[in-house]
Amino acid sequence: MAIIERPTDTPAVVSPDAAPAVATPATSYGVFRRPVETTGWKSWLFTIDHKKLGIMYGVVAMAFFVIGGIEALLIRLQLAGPDGTVLSADAYNQMFTMHATTMVFLFVMPMAAAFANYMVPLQIGARDVAFPRINAFGFWTFLFGGLFLNTSWILGGAADGGWFMYAPNSSVAFSPTNGVDFWALGLQITGIASLTGAINLIVTVINMRAPGMSLMKVPIFTWMIMVVQFLLLFAIPVITVALFLLMFQRSFDATFFSVEAGADPLLWQHLFWIFGHPEVYIIVLPAFGIVSEVLPVFSKKPLFGYPLVVFSGAAIGFVGWGVWAHHMFASGLGPISVAVFSVATMAIAIPTGVKIINWVMTMWGGKLKFTVPMLYAVGVIVQFTIGGLSGVTHSVAPSDTQQTDTYYIVAHFHYVIFGGAVLGLFSGLYYWWPKMFGKMLNERMGRWNFWLTIIGMNLTFGPMHVLGLQGQPRRMYRWTENRAGEGFFNIGFWNLIASIGSFVLALGVLMFFVNIYVSHRKGTQKAPLDPWDARSLEWITTSPPKEHNFDRTPTVGHLDEFFHRKYEDRGEGDHHDYHQVATAEEIVAEEEAKGDSHIHLPSPSYWPILLSLALPIMAYGVIYNIWLIAGGAALALLSMYGWGMEPHTAPDDDYDPPAAGTELEVAAHG
Amino acid sequence: MADTAVAPATGHDAHDDHGAHHTSTGLSNNKLAMWMFLGSECLLFGGLISTYMLYRGRHSENLGPDQVWDIPFTSASSFVLLMSSLTMVLAVSSAHRKDDRNTKVWLMVTALLGALFVAGQVYEFTTFYREGLGFTTSLFSSSFYTLTGFHGVHVTVGIIMLTSLVGMIGKNRVPGDKAETVELFGLYWHFVDVVWILIFTLVYLIPA
Amino acid sequence: MSSRTNHDRTISDGSHDAHTLDRVSAVNPRRRRRIPGIAAAIGAAIALSACATDAPQDTWQPVGENAQKIHDLQWPVFLTAGIVGVLVFGLLAVTVLRFRDKGQAMPEQTHGKPVIEYLFIAIPAVILAAIAIPTVGVVMALADTDDTECVINVTGQQWWWEYDYEVEDDGTICGFAPTAAEAAPIVTSGQLVIPADTKVLLRGTSRDVIHSYWIPRLNGKRDMVPGRVHYLRLSSETPGIYAGQCTEFCGLSHANMRMETIVLEPDHFQQWLDNELEPYTSPEEGTLAAAGEATFITQCSRCHQVNGLVDDRGTDDPDDDTLVVSYPDQFVYSGAAPNLTNLMGRNTFAGATFDLLTDECRADVWEADPEVFGERYLAGVTEDCLNEIELREWLRNSPAKKPMYADAEMLTETDGKTRGMPYLALSEDQIDELIAYLLERK
Amino acid sequence: MFTTGAVASLAGTVAYGVLAEGTMGTIGLVSATVALATLAGIVIFTRDANVFADEPDTFDGAAANAARPGASMWPFALGLAVTTMTLGLVTYPAIFILGAILFVAGIAEWILQAWSERASADASHNAEVRSRLAYTAEMPVAAAIGLGIVIYSFSRVMLGVPSKTSTIVAFSIVATIVLILGAIVGAKRSITAPKITALFAVSGVVLIGGGAVSGLNGERHIHEHETTAYIAAKDECGAEKTYADKHASQTVAGKAGNAEVRLTAAGTLVHRKPGDETDRSSALQLPRSNANNLLFRNDSDEERRLVIDLAPDYEGSPPRICTTLVDPGGVQLITVNFAVPSFAPEITDIGGYRFYVPGVSSAELEVVVP
Structure with a gap:
C-alpha cells in the first residue's frame, strides 16, 4: 500500500556489480528535502492528505459556485423584462456559456470530488487513497484549470458558444476572441484532473477496502462514486479527442469542422454527447449516493434494496453510454436512430425510478427524524422526481422536437441537476460537516437555508416549464413582447417570476454561508462523536479524523458496520428488539486502545503542484506564444522526473502521528 | 471481481514488505491503475480512429489515401515495432529474474527499435508532405496526421520513459519494486503496439 | 385562433405542473364556479385570461398535421407523467406523515423484500413500453416524405432565413403554374409562404453555422446543418401566419433570428406567385423613388439582389444597360444577403426581427380570421402602415439595431467580410429616397 | 581557458x-x-x-x-x-x-x-x-x-537513399543489426558496461555521420503528387487517365450530401435529392454561396469523371472542378460552391452551369443557382 510504502534493505538485484540494492533511509533518493509541515500554509500547499485535499476541493468548488451563481443572476436580470439591457448580446452569450461550464465542471464535479476524496477512504477503512500524490496533482490541476478558464474574462472575453460548443460556431471565424481557446484548453486541463482522480479512486475502492469489506458491504456512497469514476474514466478521453480536434481547428488551421472542406458538423455533436450524456450521471450519481447514505441514518433503517440500488447505479452508468443521441433528436439523424435512442432513453428511466422507489421504501416503516440533511434528502426525492418525469416527456422523440432547445429543457435539467445533484450535495454538507470540521451546522439556520433554497428553486425553474411550452427558446439574450402572448401563460409574467425566484434562491444559498459563520463563532459547542446515530465506517474515528484516519484498521463484518457495533438485536424470530450495546465514544476509545503500533503516512511533496502549474503555462503557450509551451513542458518534464524518483515517504522524516491518549511505538527500521 | 479482502489486521510487518502488497484484490495498485489508464486510452484512440474513418474519403480535389501510401515501407516499420514488443517481453522476464544487466540491455533495444519506428514515421510524414499532403490540406490529411501523430507521441513518450528507466536502474534509483515497474512499462508498450496494429490495418491496409 | 380551445392540451398540461387547476378551469369555468374559495378566484382570473391570446409559439396549440401528430402523442405522456408524479408524491407524503419519529421502537433492520422490488421494476417498465410503442410509430410517420406535393429549399445563415422555390419538372411551382410569366426560381427571405392543404417539404441547409427551423404550430424543429441537407414537413389546412424562431444557438444575434410561415388559400397563393414573378418595373422618372433606385444601385446592390433591376444610368441606349447582379460573397462571410425584390410583400425585415407594419396594421394581419387573412396579407405594406421608425433606424445604423459582426476592420479572421449588414453611413436624404424606393418593392 | x-x-x-x-x-x-x-x-x-x-x-x-x-x-x-x-x-x-x-x-x-x-x-x-x-x-x-x-x-538517411525500395532495405538492415546486437550483448555476459558504452558511441557516430552525409548529399527527389485541382487548372479534366487518377478513392463515408449525381448505364446524368427518392434529369437547383457536398456515383461500366465549369476569372472561385476517374460502381465526394447566380452575365456567357462527363456526350445536367 502506498501509504506505508518505504524502502526495504532487501537487495532486489542479484547482479554482482550492482551497488546497494535500494537506497537506505540515510541516503534519500528524492530531489529536495521533503516538506514535512503539518501546520501553516505549506501544509496545505504540499499536502497529500486526502482530507485536506477534500476540504480544498470543497472550498474551491464553493467559490466557483458563487461565481457561477452570479452569472446566473445576471442572466435572470437580463431576462426579467422584455428587451433586457443589463447585458449586451455578446456578454450574455459569454455569461450562459460560462455559467454552465462553471457549474458543471467547476462546481458540481469538484464538489462531488470533495466528498469522494474525504469520505471514500474513511468509508472503506483506508488511511488514504491509493496514490496520494496523484490525488494532490488532481486537485491542483483542477484549480489551475478553473482559474485558467476564468482568466479569459479579463483577456479579451470568455467563450461564447454555449457549453456544448457546437461546431462550426466554435471556429475562429465565428468566435474570433480567444474565449473558445481558453474554454477548450481549460476543460482539457480539468479533464486531466478528473481522469487521474478516476483512476486513483477506482484503485482505492477496489484495492484498499478494510478487511472483511466485500464489494456488497461497501457503503452505497462509495459505490456510486466508483460508478462515477468508471464513467469518467471512459468519458473523459472522448471529450479529450473532441477538444484536441477543436484546438487543432482553431490554433493550427486543421479542417475538422470546416464545412467548405467537406466536414460534417455532426461529428462534434456525437463526440461531445458521448461524453456529455455520461457526464449527466457523473454529476448526479454522487448526490444519489449521499441521499442513499442520509435516508437510512434518519430513518433508522438500512437502505431498502441495497443490492438493487447498487445494480441500478451500475445500470444507469452502463445504459448511460447508449443514449447520447437523445440530445440530437432535432439534428437530423435518421428515423431509425431516433427511434432506437428514444426507446433506450426510456429504458434508462427504469433504474432511475428504482432509486426513487427504494428511497421512499427506505423511509417507509422507519423512524423518521427531519434534521436538515434529511430535509435536503427528501427535497432531492421530490425535485428529482419532477425532473425525471419531465425527462420522460422528452424521451418521446417527436415530443422532444417541440421541446428541445426551449426553456422546458432548461427547467428539466435544472430540476435534475439542482434538484438532484446540488440539493444532494447540500445534504452531504450538513450530514458530514461535524465529521469534517468537528462542529455541527446550526439546525435553525439550516432550515432557513433549506426552505429558501427549495422555494427559490421552484420559483426559478418551475415557470421555465411554462416558458418552454409557450415556445421560448434557450440562449436568447432578449425576448420581445411581440412573441410573449397575453393571458395567464404569457411569457413576460413567468419570466419575471423566474427572475424573482432566482434571487430567493441566491438568498437561500447565502444562508448556508451565514450558517457556517454562525456555527463556527466562538463559543459554539464541539460536535459529539456520533451526532446523527450514523451507520457507516467513517464515524468510527474522531471528528475531524486524525491524519492517519483510524488508529486501527477496522475489520468489517456488516454493511452498516458502525450500526452493528452499536446495536444488538435481542428479539426472537420475527420480533426485533434493538438494544444499544455501545456508544460511539466507547467504540472509538476501544479502537484507539488497540491502535496499530506504527503507521506510516506518505510525506507531502512539491512535485504535484509544480506539475499542475506546468499545464496552464503550456495552455497559455498554445494561445499566445509557442515558446511558453516549451517552458511549460520543461517544467512538466522536470516535475515528472522529480516525482518519479521520489520515494513515497521521506526517509529522514518518518512521521509517526501522535495519537491522543496512546503512546505509539516509534518505528524502528533495521 | 475477486472479492478477497486480506486481513492484515495484526501485522505491520506485512506493510513494510515491499514485494507483497496487501490489497483487497491481491493485484498491486500500480498495475490496476495502469490497466485503468490503458482502458481509458482505448477510448482516446477509439475517438481518433472514428474521426479518421469518417473523414478518410473526404479530400475533394486533393490527394487521397491510396495515392500516398507506401505499404511495403509501413509494413517494415510495423514489423520493427512488433519486434520491440518481443524485446520488451525479454526485458520484463529479465527483470523478474532480477537480472539488471539484461533488463537494461533489452529495454535499450526496445527503445532503439521504437526510435527506429518513430524515425520511419518522420520519414514517411516528410515524403507525404513533399507529395502534397499537408496537415491542413484536407479532412483526410488532418485526421490522418492527428491519429498517427497521437500514436507517434505515445511511442515517443514510451521511449523517453524506457531510456529513463534504463538510467534509473543503472543508478539504482527506481522507487518501489523494480520488476513490477518494468512490467508496467511493458504493459504500456504492448498497448501502444496493439494500437498500431489496429491503425495499420484500418488506415493503411483497407483500401479507401 | 385565439378563441380555439383544445381539450387535449388542457388535460395533459395540467397533469404535469402546479397549475393543473388553472388549465382545467380555463376550459370549464362554469363547473369551477361552484367551488368556493381560492379555487374560484383563480378560476375567475383564468377565465378572463382564456380570452387573451397565448404566445404565438405555444407548443400546445397544434395547427399543422405533423404538429397534431406530435400533440396526440405527447399529451397522454404528460398525463401519465403527471399521474405517476402524484402517486409518488402521495406515497412520500403518507410516509413522511405516518413514520415521523413519535418515539416508536427501532424498526426492523431489513433490506427489503424482493417481491416489492421486482414489482417496482416491472411497473415503470410496463408504462414505458406502453409509451415506447406509439412513439416509434410516430417517429416513422413524421419521417415520411413519400407524398410530398411541394419542395422548397430553406437556407439559414447568420441571422436570417432564405427560401427558394424550385421549378418542378412540369414547369410549376408547388403545383401552381404562373399565369403570365414563365416559371423561374423565386428567392425570398424571412417569411415562408406556402399554399394551404399542401404537403410541403422543406429541404434545409445552412451557409455558416447550425440553425434550427421551428414553427411550433406546424411541426417540431429540425436543425439545418451546413454541408448537410435535412428535411422537414410543413402543412396546414388553416390559413394564417405562424411564428417561429431559430432554436439552435447560432451566435451573437441568435435571439433575433426569427421567421414566420404564411399559409395561404390556393387562390391567394396563385396571386402571390404571380406577383413574385412579375417583371421588374422602375419607379417613375423624377420621383423620390427613382432617386432611391439610383441610391440602391450604388449603396445596396452589391449585396442585395433585386431581380430584373437594370443599371441604365448615364446612357440612353438600352443596349448599354447592365443587369445588376449582387455579389454578397465578396462582402458578407455567409455569402448571402436577403433578396429585396418584393420586400414590401412581406411584413417583417432583417431576419423577421422587426416588423414592417405598424402595431395596428400588424394586429390586423396577425389576428385576422382565416377567411380574410389571405387578402390582408397580400395587401402588403402600404405607406400608411409602414413601420417607418424602425426601418429608418435600421438604415441609419443596422449593427446598432441588431447585434452583428459588422466592423470590417476588426474581422481579420473572415478576411474583412462582415457577418450581417454593416454600417453604411447613409445620409438622411438617401434614407428618404431608399424608403420611397423600397415601398414600391411589392 | x-x-x-x-x-x-x-x-x-x-x-x-x-x-x-x-x-x-x-x-x-x-x-x-x-x-x-x-x-x-x-x-x-x-x-x-x-x-x-x-x-x-x-x-x-x-x-x-x-x-x-x-x-x-x-x-x-x-x-x-x-x-x-x-x-x-x-x-x-x-x-x-x-x-x-x-x-x-x-x-x-x-x-x-x-x-x-x-x-x-x-x-x-x-x-x-x-x-x-x-x-x-x-x-x-x-x-x-x-x-x-x-x-x-x-x-x-532514408530520405537520402536513392529509391523507395532501398528505404525498406535500409530500415530492415538497421533494425536487424539492433536486434542481433541486443541478442549478442544479452547472451554474452562478458561484454561489460564500458564495451557497451563504446558500442553506443560508435553506432551514434556512424548514425550521425550517415545522417550528415545524407543531408549533404541531398534528398532524393520526391515528386509532388498531381491532384485533380492541378489537372483542372491545366484544363485537362478529360476522359483519359492522368497521374492524379492513380489509386483514387472510390468510397465516401457519408451519405447526407446536398444531392447525388449519378451517371446511369445509359450514359445520362440524373440527380436525386434527399427526401425525394426519385431520379430526375431536370435541372438541379442548388443554393448559391454554399458548400454543396455532392456525391458522384458512376453506374456506367467505364471509369468516368464528373466536371463542372464555374465562373471564369471570378475572385475566389476556381474556373473548373472535376473528380478523379471513378471506377464503375464507385462514389466520390465533390464540393462545389457557386459564388455567382445562374443569371449573371458571366454565367449566361458560358451557357449556364452544367455538369458533364468527358467522353459521354449525352451526359449533361443543367444546374440552376437562383
Whole structure:
C-alpha cells in the first residue's frame, strides 16, 4: 500500500556489480528535502492528505459556485423584462456559456470530488487513497484549470458558444476572441484532473477496502462514486479527442469542422454527447449516493434494496453510454436512430425510478427524524422526481422536437441537476460537516437555508416549464413582447417570476454561508462523536479524523458496520428488539486502545503542484506564444522526473502521528 | 471481481514488505491503475480512429489515401515495432529474474527499435508532405496526421520513459519494486503496439 | 385562433405542473364556479385570461398535421407523467406523515423484500413500453416524405432565413403554374409562404453555422446543418401566419433570428406567385423613388439582389444597360444577403426581427380570421402602415439595431467580410429616397 | 581557458576575415576576441585560474582541509557555448540557439556542481546531493537528445537513399543489426558496461555521420503528387487517365450530401435529392454561396469523371472542378460552391452551369443557382 510504502534493505538485484540494492533511509533518493509541515500554509500547499485535499476541493468548488451563481443572476436580470439591457448580446452569450461550464465542471464535479476524496477512504477503512500524490496533482490541476478558464474574462472575453460548443460556431471565424481557446484548453486541463482522480479512486475502492469489506458491504456512497469514476474514466478521453480536434481547428488551421472542406458538423455533436450524456450521471450519481447514505441514518433503517440500488447505479452508468443521441433528436439523424435512442432513453428511466422507489421504501416503516440533511434528502426525492418525469416527456422523440432547445429543457435539467445533484450535495454538507470540521451546522439556520433554497428553486425553474411550452427558446439574450402572448401563460409574467425566484434562491444559498459563520463563532459547542446515530465506517474515528484516519484498521463484518457495533438485536424470530450495546465514544476509545503500533503516512511533496502549474503555462503557450509551451513542458518534464524518483515517504522524516491518549511505538527500521 | 479482502489486521510487518502488497484484490495498485489508464486510452484512440474513418474519403480535389501510401515501407516499420514488443517481453522476464544487466540491455533495444519506428514515421510524414499532403490540406490529411501523430507521441513518450528507466536502474534509483515497474512499462508498450496494429490495418491496409 | 380551445392540451398540461387547476378551469369555468374559495378566484382570473391570446409559439396549440401528430402523442405522456408524479408524491407524503419519529421502537433492520422490488421494476417498465410503442410509430410517420406535393429549399445563415422555390419538372411551382410569366426560381427571405392543404417539404441547409427551423404550430424543429441537407414537413389546412424562431444557438444575434410561415388559400397563393414573378418595373422618372433606385444601385446592390433591376444610368441606349447582379460573397462571410425584390410583400425585415407594419396594421394581419387573412396579407405594406421608425433606424445604423459582426476592420479572421449588414453611413436624404424606393418593392 | 578561448577566437577572426570577407562578421568576432581576452586578463590577474599552481600555504588551513574540487568539464562547455553563440551571431540563428542552450545547460551544471561540492565535507554525500537534482534534469534531456539523434539522422538517411525500395532495405538492415546486437550483448555476459558504452558511441557516430552525409548529399527527389485541382487548372479534366487518377478513392463515408449525381448505364446524368427518392434529369437547383457536398456515383461500366465549369476569372472561385476517374460502381465526394447566380452575365456567357462527363456526350445536367 502506498501509504506505508518505504524502502526495504532487501537487495532486489542479484547482479554482482550492482551497488546497494535500494537506497537506505540515510541516503534519500528524492530531489529536495521533503516538506514535512503539518501546520501553516505549506501544509496545505504540499499536502497529500486526502482530507485536506477534500476540504480544498470543497472550498474551491464553493467559490466557483458563487461565481457561477452570479452569472446566473445576471442572466435572470437580463431576462426579467422584455428587451433586457443589463447585458449586451455578446456578454450574455459569454455569461450562459460560462455559467454552465462553471457549474458543471467547476462546481458540481469538484464538489462531488470533495466528498469522494474525504469520505471514500474513511468509508472503506483506508488511511488514504491509493496514490496520494496523484490525488494532490488532481486537485491542483483542477484549480489551475478553473482559474485558467476564468482568466479569459479579463483577456479579451470568455467563450461564447454555449457549453456544448457546437461546431462550426466554435471556429475562429465565428468566435474570433480567444474565449473558445481558453474554454477548450481549460476543460482539457480539468479533464486531466478528473481522469487521474478516476483512476486513483477506482484503485482505492477496489484495492484498499478494510478487511472483511466485500464489494456488497461497501457503503452505497462509495459505490456510486466508483460508478462515477468508471464513467469518467471512459468519458473523459472522448471529450479529450473532441477538444484536441477543436484546438487543432482553431490554433493550427486543421479542417475538422470546416464545412467548405467537406466536414460534417455532426461529428462534434456525437463526440461531445458521448461524453456529455455520461457526464449527466457523473454529476448526479454522487448526490444519489449521499441521499442513499442520509435516508437510512434518519430513518433508522438500512437502505431498502441495497443490492438493487447498487445494480441500478451500475445500470444507469452502463445504459448511460447508449443514449447520447437523445440530445440530437432535432439534428437530423435518421428515423431509425431516433427511434432506437428514444426507446433506450426510456429504458434508462427504469433504474432511475428504482432509486426513487427504494428511497421512499427506505423511509417507509422507519423512524423518521427531519434534521436538515434529511430535509435536503427528501427535497432531492421530490425535485428529482419532477425532473425525471419531465425527462420522460422528452424521451418521446417527436415530443422532444417541440421541446428541445426551449426553456422546458432548461427547467428539466435544472430540476435534475439542482434538484438532484446540488440539493444532494447540500445534504452531504450538513450530514458530514461535524465529521469534517468537528462542529455541527446550526439546525435553525439550516432550515432557513433549506426552505429558501427549495422555494427559490421552484420559483426559478418551475415557470421555465411554462416558458418552454409557450415556445421560448434557450440562449436568447432578449425576448420581445411581440412573441410573449397575453393571458395567464404569457411569457413576460413567468419570466419575471423566474427572475424573482432566482434571487430567493441566491438568498437561500447565502444562508448556508451565514450558517457556517454562525456555527463556527466562538463559543459554539464541539460536535459529539456520533451526532446523527450514523451507520457507516467513517464515524468510527474522531471528528475531524486524525491524519492517519483510524488508529486501527477496522475489520468489517456488516454493511452498516458502525450500526452493528452499536446495536444488538435481542428479539426472537420475527420480533426485533434493538438494544444499544455501545456508544460511539466507547467504540472509538476501544479502537484507539488497540491502535496499530506504527503507521506510516506518505510525506507531502512539491512535485504535484509544480506539475499542475506546468499545464496552464503550456495552455497559455498554445494561445499566445509557442515558446511558453516549451517552458511549460520543461517544467512538466522536470516535475515528472522529480516525482518519479521520489520515494513515497521521506526517509529522514518518518512521521509517526501522535495519537491522543496512546503512546505509539516509534518505528524502528533495521 | 475477486472479492478477497486480506486481513492484515495484526501485522505491520506485512506493510513494510515491499514485494507483497496487501490489497483487497491481491493485484498491486500500480498495475490496476495502469490497466485503468490503458482502458481509458482505448477510448482516446477509439475517438481518433472514428474521426479518421469518417473523414478518410473526404479530400475533394486533393490527394487521397491510396495515392500516398507506401505499404511495403509501413509494413517494415510495423514489423520493427512488433519486434520491440518481443524485446520488451525479454526485458520484463529479465527483470523478474532480477537480472539488471539484461533488463537494461533489452529495454535499450526496445527503445532503439521504437526510435527506429518513430524515425520511419518522420520519414514517411516528410515524403507525404513533399507529395502534397499537408496537415491542413484536407479532412483526410488532418485526421490522418492527428491519429498517427497521437500514436507517434505515445511511442515517443514510451521511449523517453524506457531510456529513463534504463538510467534509473543503472543508478539504482527506481522507487518501489523494480520488476513490477518494468512490467508496467511493458504493459504500456504492448498497448501502444496493439494500437498500431489496429491503425495499420484500418488506415493503411483497407483500401479507401 | 385565439378563441380555439383544445381539450387535449388542457388535460395533459395540467397533469404535469402546479397549475393543473388553472388549465382545467380555463376550459370549464362554469363547473369551477361552484367551488368556493381560492379555487374560484383563480378560476375567475383564468377565465378572463382564456380570452387573451397565448404566445404565438405555444407548443400546445397544434395547427399543422405533423404538429397534431406530435400533440396526440405527447399529451397522454404528460398525463401519465403527471399521474405517476402524484402517486409518488402521495406515497412520500403518507410516509413522511405516518413514520415521523413519535418515539416508536427501532424498526426492523431489513433490506427489503424482493417481491416489492421486482414489482417496482416491472411497473415503470410496463408504462414505458406502453409509451415506447406509439412513439416509434410516430417517429416513422413524421419521417415520411413519400407524398410530398411541394419542395422548397430553406437556407439559414447568420441571422436570417432564405427560401427558394424550385421549378418542378412540369414547369410549376408547388403545383401552381404562373399565369403570365414563365416559371423561374423565386428567392425570398424571412417569411415562408406556402399554399394551404399542401404537403410541403422543406429541404434545409445552412451557409455558416447550425440553425434550427421551428414553427411550433406546424411541426417540431429540425436543425439545418451546413454541408448537410435535412428535411422537414410543413402543412396546414388553416390559413394564417405562424411564428417561429431559430432554436439552435447560432451566435451573437441568435435571439433575433426569427421567421414566420404564411399559409395561404390556393387562390391567394396563385396571386402571390404571380406577383413574385412579375417583371421588374422602375419607379417613375423624377420621383423620390427613382432617386432611391439610383441610391440602391450604388449603396445596396452589391449585396442585395433585386431581380430584373437594370443599371441604365448615364446612357440612353438600352443596349448599354447592365443587369445588376449582387455579389454578397465578396462582402458578407455567409455569402448571402436577403433578396429585396418584393420586400414590401412581406411584413417583417432583417431576419423577421422587426416588423414592417405598424402595431395596428400588424394586429390586423396577425389576428385576422382565416377567411380574410389571405387578402390582408397580400395587401402588403402600404405607406400608411409602414413601420417607418424602425426601418429608418435600421438604415441609419443596422449593427446598432441588431447585434452583428459588422466592423470590417476588426474581422481579420473572415478576411474583412462582415457577418450581417454593416454600417453604411447613409445620409438622411438617401434614407428618404431608399424608403420611397423600397415601398414600391411589392 | 579564457586565454585559450581568446587565442582561438583571434585565429577564427583572422581566418574569417580572410576567407569570408564579411564586415559585420569580422566586427563580431573581433568583439568576442576582445571580450575573451579581457576575461582572460582578469582571471590571470586575480590568479583565479590557477590557484593550485601557487603555494597552497598562502591559503588558510580550513580550505586546505576541504576536499579538492573535482575535475570539471563545465568551464570548457561554457567557453564552447560562448564561441558557438558568437559564431551563430554572425552566421545562422540556429547555431546561436544551439550555443545558447549549451550556455544555459553549462551554467546550470556548473552552479549545481559548485553548490553540491560545498554541501559538506563528505564527497560521496556531495555527489549524492548533486545527483538528486541533476538526474531529474539530465535523464530526460539525455533521453530526448539520444532519441532526437536517432530520429533525425535515420530519417535523413532514408530520405537520402536513392529509391523507395532501398528505404525498406535500409530500415530492415538497421533494425536487424539492433536486434542481433541486443541478442549478442544479452547472451554474452562478458561484454561489460564500458564495451557497451563504446558500442553506443560508435553506432551514434556512424548514425550521425550517415545522417550528415545524407543531408549533404541531398534528398532524393520526391515528386509532388498531381491532384485533380492541378489537372483542372491545366484544363485537362478529360476522359483519359492522368497521374492524379492513380489509386483514387472510390468510397465516401457519408451519405447526407446536398444531392447525388449519378451517371446511369445509359450514359445520362440524373440527380436525386434527399427526401425525394426519385431520379430526375431536370435541372438541379442548388443554393448559391454554399458548400454543396455532392456525391458522384458512376453506374456506367467505364471509369468516368464528373466536371463542372464555374465562373471564369471570378475572385475566389476556381474556373473548373472535376473528380478523379471513378471506377464503375464507385462514389466520390465533390464540393462545389457557386459564388455567382445562374443569371449573371458571366454565367449566361458560358451557357449556364452544367455538369458533364468527358467522353459521354449525352451526359449533361443543367444546374440552376437562383
